[in-house]
Amino acid sequence: MHSTVQGHMVMHLVVSNELSFRIMVDLEYDAADPFAVRFTFHLPGGDPVGWVFARELVVDGISRPSGEGDVRIHPVGAELSEVRIVLHSPEGAAVLRAGTPALIDFLARTDRLVAMGEETAAGDLDAQLASILAAPGCENAG
Structure with missing residues (x-):
């Protein structure tokens, strides 16, 4: 069984209302980090830039405006055929x-790997707990 989902898509980097550039974006989801998706943006004339969402x-x-701080995503138009991502x-x-x-x-394929709401069941909870307890400052937390 595959533990990752990968995809590719075209997005538009908006420079102004009149100008945008098509860019390729790689998408990756790893069941080992079930809450995150990685986007790698291939910018024209530059190095790839990765963001984790x-x-x-x-x-x-x-379907609705979401996010705060560094990342915001919201649908555009009544048909919900496009989203705007602001980084x-x-x-x-x-x-x-x-x-x-x-x-x-892409998200449907991630859901088949790890269903939304089941992310904690997908991870090795014992290993995560051991890692947390082994961290400095957790020697005698009890």
Whole structure:
């Protein structure tokens, strides 16, 4: 059984109302980190840029405004055929447009691997607990 889901899609990097660039985006979901999805943006003339999103944020952003802080996702238009993703960093903000069909397809495949709401059951809880308890400062927490 595969423990990852990968996908590729085209998004638009919005420069202004009149100008945007098509960019390729790699999507990856790993059952070992069931709450996260990774997006790698292949920017024109630059190195790939990776961002990690909460899977639930992407799911929610397809149908309603979601997110706070550095990442915000919201649907565009009444048909919900597109989402706008706004990424904030110390260097500024990037606005991207993405078609929802490709995102929905990718998210459906992640759900078949680890169902939404079942993420904690997918991880090795004993190993995670041992890791937390082995961290500095947890020697005699009890």
